Amino acid sequence: MKKLLNEKWLVGFLGLIAAVPALSTDMYLAAMPLIAEQWSVSQSRVGLSMVMWFISFSICLLLCGPISDKYGRRPVLLTGLSLFTLSSFLCASAGNVVQLILFRMLQGASAAAPGSMCMAICRDRYEGDRRKHVLAYISIILSITPMLAPMIGAMLLKYVHWRAIFVVQGVLTLGTLSLTVMFNETLRLPLSEPFYKLLGRYLKLLGNTNYLLCNNAMGLLAGPFFGYLGFSSIVYITIFGLSEQRFSMFFGLNAMVSMLGAFTCTRLTRYVSDVRLITASLFGYAACGLGMLLLGSVHYLYFAVFMAGISYCLGISRPLSNHLILEQVQTDIGSASSFIVFYQFLVGSISMAITTADWARPIFVFGVLAFVVPVIVLMLWPILIRRVCRGHSHG
DSSP: OOSOOSHHHHHHHHHHHHHHHHHHHHTTGGGHHHHHHHTTOOHHHHHHHHHHHHHHHHHHHHHHHHHHHHHOHHHHHHHHHHHHHHHHHHHHTOOSHHHHHHHHHHHHHHHHHHHHHHHHHHHHHOOHHHHHHHHHHHHHHHHHHHHHHHHHHHHHHHHSOTHHHHHHHHHHHHHHHHHHTTOOOOOOSOOOSOGGGGGGHHHHHHTOHHHHHHHHHHGGGHHHHHHHHHHHHIIIIIISOOOHHHHHHHHHHHHHHHHHHHHHHHHHTTTSOHHHHHHHHHHHHHHHHHHHHHHTTTOHHHHHHHHHHHHHHHHHHHHHHHHHHHTTOSSOHHHHHHHHHHHHHHHHHHHHHHHTSOOSSHHHHHHHHHHHHHHHHHHHHHHHHHHHOTTTTTO
16 A cells, blocks of 8 residues: 555455445345335346346456456556446436346446455465465454445435435445555566466466365355345345344344354464364354254244354355465466455355245255255365365464
């Protein structure tokens, strides 16, 4: 940073840019049933605005990474945040569901820049245990957004129009954009090859089997969580009949538990190995998924408790797994970081499409997803321990 004073400010800034994608999804959740009713369309069609957001976001992540490896993190951030602000105001002006879907796709595409640069800057700047702790602290900061964003969205719905949600998103992003102007480039060795060859850098990543194995296995864990993001308003408001305000409280509570998991990670890594922490969190994830499968449909409190357990376990494992994946690469860090986020959000998009489909027993389907995913990762985990965890077993 051109003078972002100290490390705490830098970590805070990284948390802010990482929060931009979550800001544009979580604040909007409570409005989805209302928009469907206002425009007389199905909730699944309005849900496409969320699904397409994630798809466009995921695709553009693949562009941001190699571009940042050639031109730097700062230009990518400035461009992305500027377009995000513009697209937020366009969403506020949408006249029908088709326009909203299109503008949300633009918003998702522009959110890819801050979404990917956070991890790349962290890899540029930090090493070893320090990076693990910074990733955990960023997760804590990032968890504040799902706590506050739905509450802000519900409050706006109560007193003004749903369009105000997108206006607020645009205004808040302007603040992050002003901080980015002070950002000092962290890329040390820019790529020298021509622009048209940049995407070819992913071929090098495909040859890194340890990176691919670790990323593709651990990235699956994001699926149920993102499925919950698209599905939560349907569960609490439509299925269980809660108000938008009560929905925002449960959603915020779930985010608080995720933050608690990340905080727990910062404390336990001093005493427990990364391998043991990840193993314990995987078993806890699977147990909560099984509870969701069996009891999630009975009462909204059962659903909330088991979802909180899933979020807590994910909060513990995510900083450690992201650190483990980043340790597998030494060059093309922007591309590697973008692909990590791309894969997680691609899995999330598929999960959201599954959970928001018109199922006769939607909570049961979500329970199946929440149980099967950690079981698959647990089956792959012994292979990962042998292949990529050597040297990381003691945190």
